Amino acid sequence: IRLDLKYGRSKMESHEEGGPRISAVPQLLKRLGLGMNYNNKLTKGGFLEITTSSIQKKESKTEKDLVHTFMQRLLTIDYTAKHLSVKTEGPIPKSQHTAGKGSFVAFFKKNAKNKENKQIKVHPMDVQMAVFLCADPFLQQIMVTKLSQCQYAVPLLVSNPSTGNIEFPLWTMRQISKSWKTTDTSGRVTSKTLPMYKAQTPMVAFFRIGSISSSKSQLMNRLINEKHNTFFHRDCPGSSRDTDNFSDCVAFCNLHGDSSINETQRKILTEMSSVNVVLLPQLDESDNNMVIVQELFEGSKPLIVVLTDEEDNDDDDDDDEGEDDVCEIRERKYRVSLKGRNQSDVSVALREVIKNCLSEQPVTFSVEKIAEHSEITVDEDNEDCKRGKKSAQGMMRFLKREDPSTVKEKYLPCQGKLWHDWCQKNKDLRLKSETVELEKSEKEEKLKQIRRKQQNHGFSELMGLFVGSLRSLLDTEKMYFLKWTTILLDDFTLETCSVLLQEYHQKWSEVLALKKTDKEKLKTEQLNLEMISNKLNFASFGLEHILREMGQIYEASVSERREDRVKDEDLSYLPELAAELMISGNPMELMDGDAAHVPLVWVSAVLDKVIRKLGDQRVFVLSVLGIQSSGKSTMLNAMFGLQFAVSAGRCTRGAFMQLVKVSEEMKEELKFDYILVVDTEGLRALELAGTDTLHHDNELATFVVGLRNMTLINIFGENLSEMQDTLQIVIQAFMRMKKVRLNPSCVFVHQNVTDVAAGEKMMEGRRRLQENLDEMTKLAAKDEVYDAECFSDIIAFDVQKDVKYFSQLWEGSPPMAPPNPRYSENVQELKRDIVSRASKTNCMKLSH
Template identity: 25%
Template sequence: MASGEEDMQNPGLAGDPPQQSHAAFLGKLGLLEFYPNRLTLKYLLEINHDTMSDKELLSLKDVPLAFLKKLLMVNTKCWNYTCTDSETTPNKDSDNDDDEEEEDNEYDGEEDMYSDDGKVNPLDLVTALYHCADSFLQQEMAIKMSMCQFAIPFLLPQFSESCCSLMLWALRNIYKEWRPRDQLNTKQYVEDSVVHAQIPVLSFVRLGNCSLSKSQLLNHVLSNAQHINVFTHRDMSGGNAPKKIANGLVEIAWCLPSGKSTIDVFPEPVAIANMRGEISSSDTQFSFLMKVSAAVFVFLDTMTDEERQLLDSQGSLKSKLFLVINTQRKGLQRKYTNALKLKEERVLRRERRLNMAESNTLITDAMKTALKECTEMSTLEEMSDIALNMGISVDENKVKASVSAKATAETIMKGIGNSPVEDYKKIQLPLQGDILKELAKTEIEACRLQNPGSLSLEEHKAQLHMKRQKLREHQRTIKISEAAGMFIQALSTVDKDERAFFLRWIALQLDRKSRKRTNRTPQRIPRSLHGK
């Protein structure tokens, strides 16, 4: 991407000023000057004394840029940069028998929003950076997080009246590859954008206080004994810090088959959405996940009447629910089955004596059941229509320059693919056809003078010069085609934001078309559960 694009300030994303508590938190991280969406990739790629060395993290204001620096280097240890060097964060094993410990350390007690305790929750850090990063830096962060096999923000909680935003643009440049079940006997695999691929979504949420960490459990399920922290959890560096702004964040990750049953968790691709915080305080996100997911797994210890009514209000979508009750009481399983009128196999009781491996098997079997029952799938791009109908904003629609640039790019791309590429080039790119080839041959002969025939060298050079002149005159008689004219006009706009978005939209669409046309047959699939 050109530096002009990376230097964008994204004025189209300027929103309402953050609330006082959010502004205080951004100030604590030294990010308030970048809100909203003023942090650019060009700024991060500047070469100076600080970027050439690992600066000691003396305060939380040093944390965000240190984290981004490591993330852009695809350093999977970047989560270690969520605490200052003076802060000690012992990594203790989680106690699953502690009834009072909540998932992700979400305490009921009041926390001091303004205290600087030397560490920040990784989810808060990512949420804050997404609010301060421009559209292109968000895309770059998403790509690097995908390469590190981290979960990526899918629904981002907002500081303004809009409850959240669907991060469709940030995900558009991520491609995954997998080998589905019907191609096990071949060396071919599927490669597609995560935005356009039809992959079922399984969502995981929490109801009330739950002593079982669903994020840790999901990591065990997805990593298949590889010990990959796809989702951040309380036992990671900074994970036990109370969340300030990340409640309502929904992350997404993909579990993709390689064709080898010994390492594949599921035989078909599946997307995992993990909502942070409690569903009663993020009911819009919960309702959205209910509509777009093949199944929604609800983790809980107990359920109040109000919480039962929240689940019961989902109507016909209630059939998608799987309850995961973390309790020793056998009676709760039957009680909630009858109260919500669910099938018995959809109410799972996870006894607290079970270890993580046994819990893994319980959840994995239920997920496989949900995938077998899934009959309809939609793409993330199709989900954007559902989001808009629910009042959820879509990131790429919030920027006026992006909307107009996308329309121009789609108009130019319409002719590509409807007819053979050769025919399209003859019509829309005539100057690069036979005339250009003949001109190139003439230029080469003018330099080499290898075929003068019966002519002297001077006569041969004069003949080649005349031929070049005629070819140039012929080129000047050809009018600019419609597609070329639109492309030149888009590049000539004085709005540098729209020009940068146009180039990115064209690149995204050309890349997708070229990937579809390329028949790749690699010898093996990488052993990564998240594709490449």
């Protein structure tokens, strides 16, 4: 079964028992080249590498290419992942008949191909489920998360081909959160955000009895979203309308196959559902399956019976179209006939009936509660997952009944005020080069005192458990432990952060309005906005904060060697633990955004351990810079299939780095071994900013572009006045690089452009950008006391090659809209360009 919660509605889809028929599974896996992977599971590493196929735009030529094509598109949030086919090359097959060949009579002859030797094409849904069955739990979780982002239904109940048991992949849904708007009892519309597995919603269950002529999935798509095929069906045609058909969150569940055979799944669904919709060819009292219909009819829940092959017996002549599309047999029991009816009219009428049924305080369910059914197996019941969860829950017991805004101060003391004071004093010491020796000595002593205080704090109970778990758990258990820690911490801070985010967005809107109307009141509201932002930072508590505390404990340890330290206090294992996490694909904090400081001792120690494990690898450094909420993390995630945190609030601060491996086949051609991807926090819009924020943004930009080799300058929209704030900061940063003889490159990415195909419009946009860059370069040159007349004087720049235009991310209005496939194409075109340029660049070593 498959699930996805969205604004206005949610939906689920169920595979018939065995998905692809159990007897056919081994044959299917063999055809897709997955024969060896059912027991030796596929991992995310194999799909995230830079390979020839991942950077080339081509159709699958063989069935064995289908898996990689599907996964590459899915990981880059391209919903055409399900539009799979094998591209056949060669002439169109000719008729095998000899008699009358070439004559008009030949049109009436049936092809004499041997049907026994003709192989049925692999269905795209079979490709998806074959990869899902062969994937390890962490790749399955990524797949389901990406399916949800593509606005597809996700697996909910899946039959195990080996045992026939019905499995519930709860683990795969743990990362998915959904937002929707709801109306409270007073009529006030509010936004709501919850993890999918916790959301309490009504559910409409769809299933069929026997063989029917109409597509059940197609009918469901028309009910939910006529533009996007949430459920994959036999035809999957396009559509031109984009509407929100339900005013609150509803789950739609689609049981594939004949429900009279899939009895266990049918019973689970009807037990949880608020409304049952049954499709069957016709009503026949002699049919044994009528027992199922009668049982539902006599039950307390609303029932809608949809007849696909039987016309309604109502002979009344009624000129009002659509009024008799639905016939109410008795209270909340309905019959609908599809034959001879306009499908669009029937969908409208059926939708109204469902909405009416749901308006009467329906039964609700949550995904997590499905695990309580004794007839199914839950994927989280494996021993590795249970050990990882137990360790994470052991940590979380310290946070029970604690206020999220104060827990960091209590359990992560080394990164709070002490660390911020150390950073400020360290900056003061380095900025004042003319400081007399005595004053310099005094400041150095204060830095040492702060480090001693950090040492005295040492490991809190929470940190002791975290580090102890990382050291004691096996590799797979450790991966589960980190995931569970993230899940439980998100759950812990969810309510507080959601409220603060709403306050932040409301205040931001007020500040933007005041900019145009009341400049005097603007400053006061800017301070209020800053206060909310600080509260949000205090309440944010994630895995990155725990890893940051590890870094500070280590830095304090190596900066001050105390005589009273015992031998087993050596903490050199801490950077080794962080290096293992980085190698396994976890992002590592490069710059602490709260303190606006790079913990050089810690970062250097971690990279040294990485070098010791991997060797001194060649890396191409790719960073991104742009204002907040401009789609930087989303772009990097789509480009490389990564999972950098994406949120509408300012919960992520600083800069994070992640290694993307180059496959062995590509290393010689590209001349580097890894891409080091650096994601950064957004620059704040200058109209909301004070002096401190401007200084912070300038420091961030200088640091990011100084990492080299390439910086993506992300600009949202085409408004030049909105671009100028970002351009000013970027130009000054590149000018500083030029002064110290560093030569990074840059590419400007304009996101959310309405018409990327309009050549003349794009030429005009490039011309205006060039003029702005040159003009602002002259102004910046005066501030920086540097001789430059145009932007190309400070950096190699070609306005034709180094400016990219991206389509808007969504097809319609989020959060219901699916991602725009054209956006994914734009991202992949940029990726190919980056890799091509990188192959001609002198890449640095990790040790540099």
